[in-house]
Amino acid sequence: MAQSVAGRVATDASATELASEDLEPIYRTILLARALDERCLTMQRQGRIGFYAPVMGQEAAQVACGWALNPKDWVFPSYRELGLALTRGVTPGELLNQFFGNSSDRLRGRQMPNHYGFRDRNFVVSSSPIGTQIIQAVGAALAARRRNDALVTATFFGDGATSSNDFHAGLNFGGVFRTPTIFFCQNNGWAISFPRSRQTAAKTLADKGAAYGIPGVVVDGNDVHQVFRAVREARARAVSGEGPTLIEAQVYRLGPHSTSDDPRRYRTESEVAEWKQRDSIERLKHELIDAGRWSEAQDAELLEEVRAEVATAVNRAEAVAPTDPLTILDDVFASRTPELEEQRRQLEEMLRMGLVKP
Ligand SMILES: Cc1ncc(C[n+]2csc(CCOP(=O)(O)OP(=O)(O)O)c2C)c(N)n1
Numbered sequence: 166m167a168q169s170v171a172g173r174v175a176t177d178a179s180a181t182e183l184a185s186e187d188l189e190p191i192y193r194t195i196l197l198a199r200a201l202d203e204r205c206l207t208m209q210r211q212g213r214i215g216f217y218a219p220v221m222g223q224e225a226a227q228v229a230c231g232w233a234l235n236p237k238d239w240v241f242p243s244y245r246e247l248g249l250a251l252t253r254g255v256t257p258g259e260l261l262n263q264f265f266g267n268s269s270d271r272l273r274g275r276q277m278p279n280h281y282g283f284r285d286r287n288f289v290v291s292s293s294p295i296g297t298q299i300i301q302a303v304g305a306a307l308a309a310r311r312r313n314d315a316l317v318t319a320t321f322f323g324d325g326a327t328s329s330n331d332f333h334a335g336l337n338f339g340g341v342f343r344t345p346t347i348f349f350c351q352n353n354g355w356a357i358s359f360p361r362s363r364q365t366a367a368k369t370l371a372d373k374g375a376a377y378g379i380p381g382v383v384v385d386g387n388d389v390h391q392v393f394r395a396v397r398e399a400r401a402r403a404v405s406g407e408g409p410t411l412i413e414a415q416v417y418r419l420g421p422h423s424t425s426d427d428p429r430r431y432r433t434e435s436e437v438a439e440w441k442q443r444d445s446i447e448r449l450k451h452e453l454i455d456a457g458r459w460s461e462a463q464d465a466e467l468l469e470e471v472r473a474e475v476a477t478a479v480n481r482a483e484a485v486a487p488t489d490p491l492t493i494l495d496d497v498f499a500s501r502t503p504e505l506e507e508q509r510r511q512l513e514e515m516l517r518m519g520l521v522k523p
């Protein structure tokens with residue numbers, strides 16, 4: 166079984182152009198994200214996991230952005246950042262443990278499925294309330310600078326989030342205090358059923374940076390080179406004290422918003438078909454082939470390999486025992502108080518009597 170290339174960062178940590186030897190592992194990570202994404206969507210439909218927010222169509226933007234960051238940078242994601250998680254070294258197995266809420270899930274089944282966090286990968290737990298991660302990211306960036314930590318914070322949000330209070334408060338704060346922050350907006354055209362055209366009259370979302378004295382950059386999110394360059398330049402600005410950058414990566418959500426909606430009710434098949442033509446996977450594959458670095462045969466083999474990696478990870482995670490319900494009373498205090506001991510005793514009793522199902 167081939168190992169995941171997850172956790173890779175760019176070959177040259179200061180370059181603003183993507184090195185050609187990084188293209189293949191980037192492509193593999195995108196394929197892995199796609200394979201895992203497809204599998205998770207299916208598993209939710211089969212009732213094996215409770216909830217899922219697909220990333221299909223946004224993988225390249227996330228992977229190229231993650232590749233351009235430094236492992237010590239902190240990321241503040243929303244709920245659709247599977248591609249980013251893989252570039253931070255999170256394995257499919259770790260993600261799946263969270264989706265199943267099994268006893269290996271380090272969040273102990275307490276978060277909604279698909280709301281993962283990995284402290285040792287500087288990956289803060291996904292925010293579901295729209296925009297809250299943006300103000301957390303500027304605060305953490307300010308704290309890092311005060312401690313003389315040469316790191317940046319990068320926060321991930323959608324087109325809809327640019328209408329939230331926290332977006333404006335966060336950009337304003339970041340602009341005034343010149344925090345080392347990258348605001349990475351994935352404009353995927355939709356905020357659930359609400360189109361970008363109804364979201365704002367601004368010409369681009371990147372234009373919104375101007376009001377806060379922050380440069381805004383628009384990139385094609387399906388072009389890993391453009392994304393990488395923009396993030397590297399934003400990172401260089403941030404660490405040199407010049408302040409934040411707002412990057413608008415134009416992408417498209419090819420799947421549903423989440424496993425709770427049916428996109429056929431609010432958008433046309435032709436719009437989806439048009440964006441499928443611009444998908445990063447075909448694009449990157451042909452770039453590699455044209456450069457003489459790749460072949461159709463290698464491609465078929467790689468696809469099989471990542472699918473097998475996902476299948477193995479699913480089998481393993483699904484076989485892990487569920488989280489023990491009694492652990493819900495752990496971690497409240499360093500040790501359990503007499504009140505918590507009493508509640509634990511009562512919960513044990515209820516479980517024994519079958520009044521509560523694990
Ligand atoms: C404060 C708040 N308001 C409303 C919602 C409901 N909600 C969940 S996702 C979403 C749309 C977000 O769209 P966007 O920012 O474009 O991100 P995308 O889902 O497209 O990645 C909304 C309105 C929420 N989670 N939080």
Ligand SMILES: [Mg+2]
Pocket residue numbers: 323324325351352353354355356357
């Ligand atoms: Mg959106």
